[in-house]
Structures are given as structure tokens and as C-alpha cells.
Amino acid sequence: MEKEKIIEVKDLQKIYKKRKMKELVQAVDGVSFDVYRGEILGLLGPNGAGKTTTIKSICGLLKPNGGAVYINGLDSSKNRLKALNDISAVLEGNRNLYWRLTVKENLEYFIGNRGVSRKQAQGKINELLDLFNLKSKENELVSSLSRGMQQKLAIAVALLADTEVLLLDEPTLGLDVETGYEVREMLKRIVKEQGKTIIISTHDMPVVQDLCERTVIINGGKVIADEKVDNLIKLFESRAYCFTITDELTEHQKMAIQENFPIYHINENQIEITLEKDDDLYIMMDILKEEQTHIEKIDRTTVDFEQVFMKLIKEGSENETVLASS
Amino acid sequence: MKQFWHLVNANTRKEFIELKRYYPNTISMILTFYFIFLAMLLGIHVVGDPQMADTNIQYVIVNYVIWFFMLMTLQDLGFTILIEAQRGTLEQLFMSPKGMWRILLARITANFFLNGTIVIFLLILSMLTANQWLYFRVDLILPIFLITTIGMVGIGFLLAGLAIIVKQIQSFLQILQFILMGLTFVPLSVAPYLVFAPFVKGVDMIRHVMIHGYTWTDFTALDYSALILNSIFYIVLGLLVYLRCEKVAMEKGLLSQY
Ligand SMILES: Nc1ncnc2c1ncn2[C@@H]1O[C@H](COP(=O)(O)OP(=O)(O)O)[C@@H](O)[C@H]1O
Numbered sequence: 067m068e069k070e071k072i073i074e075v076k077d078l079q080k081i082y083k084k085r086k087m088k089e090l091v092q093a094v095d096g097v098s099f100d101v102y103r104g105e106i107l108g109l110l111g112p113n114g115a116g117k118t119t120t121i122k123s124i125c126g127l128l129k130p131n132g133g134a135v136y137i138n139g140l141d142s143s144k145n146r147l148k149a150l151n152d153i154s155a156v157l158e159g160n161r162n163l164y165w166r167l168t169v170k171e172n173l174e175y176f177i178g179n180r181g182v183s184r185k186q187a188q189g190k191i192n193e194l195l196d197l198f199n200l201k202s203k204e205n206e207l208v209s210s211l212s213r214g215m216q217q218k219l220a221i222a223v224a225l226l227a228d229t230e231v232l233l234l235d236e237p238t239l240g241l242d243v244e245t246g247y248e249v250r251e252m253l254k255r256i257v258k259e260q261g262k263t264i265i266i267s268t269h270d271m272p273v274v275q276d277l278c279e280r281t282v283i284i285n286g287g288k289v290i291a292d293e294k295v296d297n298l299i300k301l302f303e304s305r306a307y308c309f310t311i312t313d314e315l316t317e318h319q320k321m322a323i324q325e326n327f328p329i330y331h332i333n334e335n336q337i338e339i340t341l342e343k344d345d346d347l348y349i350m351m352d353i354l355k356e357e358q359t360h361i362e363k364i365d366r367t368t369v370d371f372e373q374v375f376m377k378l379i380k381e382g383s384e385n386e387t388v389l390a391s392s
Numbered sequence: 393m394k395q396f397w398h399l400v401n402a403n404t405r406k407e408f409i410e411l412k413r414y415y416p417n418t419i420s421m422i423l424t425f426y427f428i429f430l431a432m433l434l435g436i437h438v439v440g441d442p443q444m445a446d447t448n449i450q451y452v453i454v455n456y457v458i459w460f461f462m463l464m465t466l467q468d469l470g471f472t473i474l475i476e477a478q479r480g481t482l483e484q485l486f487m488s489p490k491g492m493w494r495i496l497l498a499r500i501t502a503n504f505f506l507n508g509t510i511v512i513f514l515l516i517l518s519m520l521t522a523n524q525w526l527y528f529r530v531d532l533i534l535p536i537f538l539i540t541t542i543g544m545v546g547i548g549f550l551l552a553g554l555a556i557i558v559k560q561i562q563s564f565l566q567i568l569q570f571i572l573m574g575l576t577f578v579p580l581s582v583a584p585y586l587v588f589a590p591f592v593k594g595v596d597m598i599r600h601v602m603i604h605g606y607t608w609t610d611f612t613a614l615d616y617s618a619l620i621l622n623s624i625f626y627i628v629l630g631l632l633v634y635l636r637c638e639k640v641a642m643e644k645g646l647l648s649q650y
Pocket residue numbers: 082083084085091092093094111112113114115116117118119120387644645646
């Protein structure tokens with residue numbers, strides 16, 4: 067069956083005027099990608115890449131300067147409220163909640179604002195409280211919950227809306243390792259049990275590796291990759307080598323490696339590099355030959371997604387984000 | 393319509409919960425009202441010519457209650473925007489497919505209902521305590537008051553719109569109560585052009601009922617149409633300005649700022 071597009075982001079442009087400085091910032095510059103029904107898409111990029119701006123444009127909280135977002139074929143900036151029937155979002159996690167209301171009161175209030183009565187929502191609320199292990203906390207104030215619990219509640223609030231699409235902006239930002247893991251496991255279960263279309267923006271690699279099938283990487287407001295996560299890793303894997311040597315490298319050799327290979331890692335007698343051009347391997351050989359370094363063996367190595375990401379970001383970092391002074 | 397009722401319901405619950413949870417605030421508000429009403433009622437016997445004082449005090453109390461509701465209507469939506477922006481919940485409210493303006497309308501309806509209940513209860517309680525009873529034409533004053541309120545809700549929306557764009561509007565919202573107090577006490581006969589200002593016509597008609605004993609038939613068709621058209625004009629204007637401000641805020645990325 068043909069995969070069905072549910073969201074279409076077309077040549078999105080967003081320019082902010084900085085308040086004090088008279089400077090224009092091109093936060094998003096021609097971003098285009100499609101999202102298919104039922105998929106989990108990772109929107110990846112370093113800080114300031116334009117992830118939040120893209121997410122908020124999809125939600126209709128920002129009006130783009132150019133381009134458009136279509137949700138189920140509907141232009142979201144022209145039919146904002148209608149499009150919101152299909153979208154819910156967790157934008158700033160725990161800040162998106164009423165800290166002086168209890169867990170349950172938050173769920174009831176937000177669903178009420180979508181025009182659903184408390185009675186109608188009760189079953190689904192209990193279901194979500196169970197799913198998120200929040201049942202025992204349902205009558206506690208949000209202010210007394212841990213950061214991780216608050217994050218889970220924010221996700222529960224978004225899920226309660228029962229929309230086709232769920233947008234998560236940096237769902238693990240500011241969480242410690244353990245809580246981040248917990249939230250990730252939570253999301254995995256949701257993906258499995260609820261079969262929603264999910265867009266996750268993040269610069270947390272384990273989130274992408276654990277959850278996403280496909281990733282759109284943006285940097286400086288531009289899309290620099292739009293690929294299946296597996297494919298990206300494979301692509302880089304085929305070019306990653308590990309040299310095992312018996313001697314130590316000289317400073318000069320280290321400098322030469324640094325200059326020639328954007329991604330490298332030197333660890334005692336092992337050098338890991340990623341090749342870009344065909345003759346990169348010869349260059350590496352030459353560097354080693356220069357000091358008659360003895361090579362014990364050369365292996366293909368595995369790369370993790372983090373390395374792939376860093377590599378792509380480095381390539382894309384030439385793009386300017388500051389447009390002009392007005 | 394039914395869905396709007398759910399909005400009102402949810403917002404009434406939330407506001408009620410917050411009244412309970414911030415009970416020191418709530419209790420001090422209740423006590424203030426109680427003692428002000430009591431003082432005014434007991435004043436009926438103490439001050440001057442009892443015959444005249446009676447109508448005057450009744451008028452002062454009714455005026456005070458109206459002023460309170462006007463002020464609430466005017467400030468509530470603006471403060472709602474500011475507080476929700478500070479808490480970080482504003483964008484989440486904007487994610488409702490019902491639209492933020494309906495949520496705001498539900499909020500003001502909820503607060504009107506909650507505060508109305510409190511104030512009416514306290515008014516009756518203080519009348520019982522003082523054993524002094526107010527007699528005024530509720531059947532006349534209430535409809536005039538409600539129609540006037542619709543125009544005030546419009547001004548409330550206008551201010552809410554400004555609050556989305558200019559987050560430093562707080563002090564202005566507070567100054568409003570003095571402007572409002574001034575306008576409440578200026579009779580239209582002194583400044584006839586104020587008939588075009590929001591709510592002045594309504595307050596003037598209530599004054600006629602309270603002091604000059606006007607009834608339904610004493611007002612002309614012109615009076616009624618001025619009252620109604622004034623309110624329609626300001627609610628439409630307010631909503632249009634508000635929606636325009638929403639759009640500007642989305643263009644400039646102001647929803648997440650505070
Ligand atoms: N409201 C705003 N006003 C001005 N500049 C902004 C605003 N929001 C974001 N920016 C700028 O736009 C760029 C992209 O921001 P953002 O979309 O938040 O990136 P990310 O979420 O990937 O970190 C950044 O340079 C940021 O400083």
C-alpha cells in the first residue's frame with residue numbers, strides 16, 4: 067500500500083526580528099519534508115537549528131513568512147483551528163502545566179478546553195494515568211512531582227486530546243540520564259500501543275536511535291539530511307575504519323589527521339577515522355608511512371548515530387543564520 | 393453550543409479550584425466585601441436626612457457592585473493572558489481547536505458566575521446582619537446591567553489582545569480602575585458625547601432607575617437602542633482587535649514570550 071502523507075511541510079521560511087538589536091534572524095530557511103501516517107519522525111538538529119520554530123509552525127502557533135504546512139491536505143495557517151483537531155503538542159514539557167492543580171485536574175482542564183466533558187474523558191484519563199504510572203499521584207499537585215513525572219504528565223495531556231499527530235519538542239531536555247531513559251521507554255510503549263504519527267524534535271541521540279525510523283536533520287534553518295536512521299548509519303559505517311598501530315603517533319601526525327578527517331578518534335594505539343573521498347585511505351597511509359609507523363591491522367568499525375550526526379552538522383555549519391541588519 | 397458549555401464548565405471548575413487553593417486571597421476578598429456592604433448599610437441610619445439617604449446609599453451600593461463587575465470584566469482577560477504567558481501554559485491553550493477566544497469567553501463567564509454568586513450571597517448576608525433591606529428594581533437593573541456587560545467584555549477582549557503583544561501592560565490594567573471610577577460617576581447630562589463610550593449609557597440608565605425612579609416605560613426607544621448598539625459595537629470591535637492581535641503575535645513569535 068502506498069504510504070499516506072499526513073503532514074507536508076513545504077519550503078517553510080521564518081524570519082524573526084530581534085527585539086532590541088535591529089537584526090533579522092532567519093530561523094528556518096526553506097525547510098521541506100513529508101510525514102507519513104503512523105511513522106515516528108525525528109527532527110534533529112543542534113541548539114538554534116530551527117527545530118522549535120518548525121514544530122510551532124506545524125502547530126500553527128507561528129505564522130511562516132513563506133511556504134506552508136499542510137495537515138491532511140489543509141493549509142494550517144489558513145485553517146488553523148480545523149487543523150488543530152488533528153494535532154496535539156508538548157512544547158515546553160513541564161512548563162506547559164498548571165503547577166497548582168493536581169495531576170487529574172490538569173488532564174480534566176485541558177480536555178475541557180477542547181470541548182469535551184469530564185464524564186466523556188474519564189475513561190481515557192484513567193487509562194492514561196495507568197499507562198504513565200501516575201494513578202497513585204492523581205490527586206497530587208503538579209508542583210510536588212519530580213521533573214520526570216511532570217514531563218510524563220505533559221505527554222499524557224497531549225495524548226488525551228486523542229489526535230492523529232503528536233508533536234514533541236525536546237521531550238528529554240533537562241532530564242537526568244535515568245529520567246530520560248524512563249521517558250524514552252514511555253514513548254516506546256506509546257508508539258507500540260497507540261499507533262500515532264509522532265514528530266520528535268531533539269538533539270538527544272538515544273531518543274532518535276531508540277524511537278525513530280526516519281530522521282530529518284536541520285542545521286542553520288536548512289534540511290541537511292532526510293533519511294531512514296538505518297540508512298544513515300549504514301552509509302557511514304561503510305566508510306569508517308579503525309587502524310591499530312604499535313607505535314605512538316607524533317604530534318605532527320596527529321595534526322595531519324585532524325586536518326584531513328573531520329571525524330576521527332585517537333585512543334592509545336587505535337585510530338578511528340571516517341573516509342569521505344576515495345583517496346582518503348591513501349592519505350591516511352601516507353601520514354602513517356611518514357614516520358614509519360607500524361600498522362598492526364585495519365578494521366571496518368561500527369559507528370553510532372551520534373557520530374553520524376556530528377559529521378552532518380559539521381558539513382552544514384557553513385550556513386549563515388543572520389540575514390541582514392535593517 | 394454544547395461544547396461551549398463544556399468549556400465554561402471546565403473553566404468554572406478550574407477557577408473555583410484556584411479560589412479554594414488560594415484561600416487567604418479569597419477570604420480577604422470575601423471579608424472586604426462583607427464589611428463594605430455592612431458599613432454602607434449601617435450608614436443608612438447614621439447619615440443625614442433618612443428619606444434622601446436611603447435612596448443615595450442604595451445607589452452607592454448598587455454602583456459599587458456594578459463597578460466591581462465592570463472592573464473584573466475589563467481586567468480579567470488581560471490578566472489571564474499575562475499570567476498564562478508567565479506560567480508557560482498560554483501556548484497550550486492556543487492548541488485548542490476551539491480557539492483561544494472561546495476559552496477567554498468561557499473564563500470570563502466562569503468568573504462572572506463565581507464572583508456573582510459570592511457577591512450576591514454577601515449582599516444578602518450583610519442585609520441580614522444589619523437588618524436593613526435594599527429595595528431596587530432588579531427586574532430593570534439586571535437586564536440593563538447584563539447588556540452593558542457585553543460591551544465591557546468587548547473592551548476586555550481588546551485589552552487581552554494588547555496583552556498578547558505588549559506584555560508590559562500590567563500597570564495600565566491597574567490604572568484602568570480609576571478611569572472606570574471616573575466614568576461611572578459622570579452623568580450623561582453633563583457630557584452627552586460619552587454615550588459613545590463603552591458602558592456609560594448603561595450606568596446612566598441604572599442611575600435613572602435608582603435615583604429618579606424610572607421604569608421600563610420612562611426610557612425612550614432611543615435609550616434602548618443606544619444601550620444595545622453600544623454593546624454590540626464594542627463586543628464586535630473588541631473581538632476583531634483581539635483576533636488581529638493574535639495574528640500579529642503569531643507572525644512575530646510573541647506567544648511564548650513574557
Ligand atoms: N521569538 C523569537 N524571536 C527572535 N528570535 C528567535 C525567536 N525564537 C527563536 N529565535 C531564533 O531562531 C533560531 C532558531 O530557534 P529555534 O527554532 O528555537 O531552534 P531550536 O529549537 O532548534 O533550538 C535561533 O537562532 C533563535 O535564537
